[in-house]
Amino acid sequence: MKIGELGEFGLISRIASGVAQGSGVITGIGDDAAVTALSPGMQLLTSTDMLVEEVHFRRLWHDPYRLGRKSLAVSISDIAAMGGIPRWALLSLAVPPETSIEVLDAFTHGFLDMAAEQGVALIGGDTCSSRAGLTISVTIMGEQVPERIIRRSGACPDDDIWVTGTLGDAALGLELLEKGALPSTSTTDEREHLISRLLDPLPRAAAGRALAEAGLVSAMIDVSDGLLADFGHIAEQSALGGTIRLDSIPLSPAFRTVLQSHPNPRHDLVLAGGEDYELAFTAPAANREKIVRLMKKCGIGATPVGIVTTLPEVTAVFADGSRYAPLNNGFNHFA
């Protein structure tokens, strides 16, 4: 059956039928607005992302289950970057009427699996017809006590610059797809690992929250447009700069293996590839050991990759001190 035959209310019922009751949800899907209660003393964190077919994803590459997961994951990543606790989500879909129910079911399944993994409840949304491709809009709400919310503006001179996990994997995964590799559900080989980092990113919600609640970090952002551009936002909003040491940036074994025969080290993928969905943060040098221990508890690596400077300029340098000249400064959606 096609979505066009199911109709708007059928589509909403179908999505709503899979939704679990969430904590703090007073009234979920089915009224004019959802009603939720923040935990006592918490402020509200809100972010929204729009994903457009053929701009953010291609259905040839992106199976609907993983697309559903990713649609929520990229929004949760924004709550993680504030040190927040993700709570509730709204999902809007503009769907071509000829879309099959199976595709929609797989998408919803993926979205709700990611929600369950991250403790997020789907509380509302909107559905409508689209003339050209699938458009997905997700709003995420989270919460945190005011004194633990981490902003981009809090970096201090001489703070370390950190990143979680490894950078460049998703960008290299995209390059593999563009060169004709096809995603599979197997994760046994390096190429599939890289493609999976692109198609099914895991938001660092537990890590971001733990760092904020331990009071260890001064500024934080999620790396969605590449480290140079995203740390650039921290630098700009903190009225500071920073030096990133290229040889300190953590790379995955898969990244190294796939690129081992490549003529150049592909710093562009690492610094400006985009879609890493890792966290970049700044912290006083005194917190180094505590941060590594805390991130280990969260099951994720974290690596100091540079230092915050008073000179308001962001540079990346090689081990010999020479400067990296960027090819570009992150992803421009309109380029």
Next chain:
Amino acid sequence: MKIGELGEFGLISRIASGVAQGSGVITGIGDDAAVTALSPGMQLLTSTDMLVEEVHFRRLWHDPYRLGRKSLAVSISDIAAMGGIPRWALLSLAVPPETSIEVLDAFTHGFLDMAAEQGVALIGGDTCSSRAGLTISVTIMGEQVPERIIRRSGACPDDDIWVTGTLGDAALGLELLEKGALPSTSTTDEREHLISRLLDPLPRAAAGRALAEAGLVSAMIDVSDGLLADFGHIAEQSALGGTIRLDSIPLSPAFRTVLQSHPNPRHDLVLAGGEDYELAFTAPAANREKIVRLMKKCGIGATPVGIVTTLPEVTAVFADGSRYAPLNNGFNHFA
């Protein structure tokens, strides 16, 4: 200049530059998530709407300023229907790169004018490129104390069914446009009044909030898909039914004038036309005078148009008691 030349960050800056500081906004546009503080004792109300070019609006008819106003108005209408106080909004836009800056500026201007009129602050959003037409996604947040929030499920047998304002204007306005009338900015004639009800609806936020805070109503919804369908939701969620008296439904002078030479009374427009953005609510008969007085204070008419029944069926009847047979039951986005 075109949006494609301005780029994503230029577009965000351009929108953000017009945004006024809002109450309860701790951190607005410019971080990974917005930070807001609910008023003490309030619960959070959230709703989201997606508007797709050529599905929800046509740019031939809809000047960008009024489209900006309407994009926010339809979401505020959902908060009004809960008896809530609208507070903050998120705006996401997928924009064709060839769109001119002037169009975007006019859209933003309209959105922010509506926001200012309704006490809403724009706190975040997303922008990206679209391959086919403009897509707009708005999330609205509001608040209200728990005991004053009005749901669809609260209707009681023998309650009056009420509507604010007049019904059918927007649907007749759409018919005029479809038959070749063109919108103008003049509001001097009846046709333009009807078209304006479609293109620039005014959400009944003050009325919805006042009714809820006075404790006068048992259930409420906004009329976006036509009274039959929307009162149908109240009936369904209250496990009741209702009888709507066709001759009681308030019609505007413009509606009557334009249709005076029409061979039939066009009950379809009134009952199932959609996009009225009035409020339909239920209330004990004892509250009649208080409701009329309160709505007068809010500058809007309110009319009892029927009665809630224990028989779980919604019907519309003529003055002689005969039943109206609906042509359709509201707007299906996928039809």
